[in-house]
């Protein structure tokens with residue numbers, strides 16, 4: 060795909076690559092390869108290393124510490140991080156809360172919260188979904204009631220990813236029950252250490268713990284914990300969901316994982332004595348995934364090129380979440396075929412290449428059923444395409 | 452021959468009794484802990500005749516047909532049964548039928564009474580030397596090997612020359628790596644390191660053994676697919692009930708056409724699997740070629756359409772489908788597990804292809 064980049068961009072890529080090679084601790088790279096739910100300390104360490112170089116918040120405007128890169132440079136940076144096995148940074152602070160606060164927050168909020176996100180010292184979680192408000196987010200029932208000096212929040216939030224180690228939550232709550240559902244919601248900054256907050260872990264089918272149910276009972280948020288204006292929460296939340304569409308494609312992670320899978324299939328013996336990857340059926344499956352992956356990469360680049368050159372991205376922007384998530388699942392499905400019986404073991408013992416690679420793949424394969432469900436389910440995305448792109 | 456699952460009265464009775472017994476004593480619950488006493492449960496299964504059903508009358512068995520045997524496994528699949536029924540309901544009776552009666556009768560009695568348990572050890576890289584009678588190599592994953600009293604070991608299954616079927620008493624002298632599988636069952640890899648095999652442990656060798664090994668593996672495939680089918684059918688029912696109850700945007704999920712179509716597609720796949728299982732049931736007693744075709748077709752279907760049907764059930768369940776406390780994820784894991792056992796999907800595609808389009812070399 061080099062044909063797609065300018066000489067300057069290639070030089071930039073080499074610079075990023077060299078930086079990662081020299082600065083990414085090997086144990087962090089190993090942890091990234093091994094599992095899917097990384098510990099807070101691990102994400103924070105890499106965040107801090109990037110921050111020292113000025114690269115932690117690479118998609119933020121320069122006035123808030125961003126490096127001033129073009130969208131294409133960010134693509135290259137993310138691709139290099141993924142291919143070097145750098146830990147993924149916590150999405151909530153960097154992609155959700157940061158942009159919400161610098162776009163809609165007060166200058167005090169910017170000064171108070173942005174530096175911690177940039178440095179990796181504070182972790183955030185997202186409290187939008189509720190047991191009865193999933194795809195239908197406007198059905199949020201958690202309430203925020205005005206009191207002297209602030210707000211009292213009551214309710215429960217479902218699926219709070221990373222809530223068990225987050226310091227703060229960005230929380231969508233109902234401030235006005237008397238208007239249409241979307242119009243009565245507001246966004247708050249909630250301290251996870253508040254005594255009114257309790258968490259219940261939710262174990263997912265990969266046996267991991269990354270999500271929680273969060274109960275909020277009489278949680279006090281001071282006035283300066285309201286983001287922007289009261290009752291505007293829905294507008295803010297939607298603005299952001301439409302903002303970072305290409306991130307959801309997870310194209311770099313897919314590329315990295317696919318490369319690793321290819322390497323594994325090349326290192327494993329096939330049934331006929333040669334390499335597994337040379338068996339016609341395997342070879343064909345890898346090749347078909349490669350064709351899809353390249354087309355996803357180029358589609359994402361198209362969106363970013365439009366953004367870089369100041370154009371509004373075309374309709375292709377709405378497909379990347381769908382095709383990216385489906386491709387992630389196809390890659391792990393292929394991994395299960397490569398792993399054979401090793402892939403269905405819940406724990407993998409021994410130091411064979413197969414056993415070492417299997418743990419991560421089995422977990423990923425199971426957990427990745429989620430990617431077509433969260434961040435706007437694919438059914439909802441398809442309805443949006445039919446309506447707003449195709450005019451149906 | 453049975454060409455519809457609209458069953459005879461005695462079959463319905465067997466299925467209903469099995470379902471009630473399993474739901475009363477072994478239902479899957481959110482705690483993921485079976486409160487049942489596993490040993491007592493096994494004895495009750497024996498009392499219901501599950502292990503005698505596949506045995507011929509001359510071994511004191513009930514001589515049930517393929518449909519009856521598979522209906523037990525299907526029902527066990529519905530509750531995501533985790534004990535090694537497959538080898539004891541479907542495989543051991545076949546192996547015992549192939550044995551010298553004087554040896555087989557006492558074993559058959561104990562199997563039927565639930566006093567001994569067999570595990571099937573599929574071939575991995577096993578080799579038995581004819582001259583020294585020493586066994587080398589490792590087996591493929593063997594369900595329930597750790598709790599079995601006897602191992603049915605498939606050796607040298609790739610060619611008639613090296614093939615033999617062994618019946619070994621389970622022994623701690625054999626190195627065993629036990630694993631918990633993602634669907635909660637336990638399985639082991641057995642490593643045989645120069646183990647001396649007495650003559651009377653060899654149930655069959657050469658061409659006879661080769662055919663018997665194929666038959667046993669086909670039976671394992673068909674039986675495992677019956678269990679997976681039961682799990683999937685139960686999973687679809689659960690999911691359809693769920694989407695009727697869950698409301699979003701002021702309407703039940705079941706009212707959205709995207710959700711309806713997903714469920715309808717899964718239904719199409721499940722009904723086709725049911726057809727293939729009916730074929731599998733009669734093919735258990737059919738010609739080797741037909742049995743092989745039915746087994747591989749089922750296995751391919753399960754690994755592709757079956758898994759797709761299960762993943763769609765997760766999809767329309769939304770977040771809850773991802774949780775360990777909800778059943779649908781376990782259904783998916785059961786299908787994923789079965790699809791990796793007894794030959795991968797790709798291996799069965801290749802085998803089915805060889806049967807469907809025999810290569811010219813084979814014919815000469």
Ligand SMILES: Cc1cc2nc3c(=O)[nH]c(=O)nc-3n(C[C@H](O)[C@H](O)[C@H](O)COP(=O)(O)OP(=O)(O)OC[C@H]3O[C@@H](n4cnc5c(N)ncnc54)[C@H](O)[C@@H]3O)c2cc1C
Pocket residue numbers: 184185186187188190192193194195217218219220221263270429432433434435436437438439442697699700704707708709710766767768769770771773
């Ligand atoms: C592992 C995990 C992590 C998560 N992390 C977070 C987090 O950190 N913060 C947070 O706020 N949320 C989080 N979520 C929640 C996630 O955003 C929701 O699961 C998602 O919005 C779907 O909602 P739901 O699970 O209630 O499914 P439902 O909304 O009940 O949907 C179930 C199914 O019905 C379909 N459906 C619904 N409505 C329609 C329609 N109108 N037309 C057609 N089909 C429809 C959906 O596509 C889906 O297939 C997480 C979820 C999971 C599973």
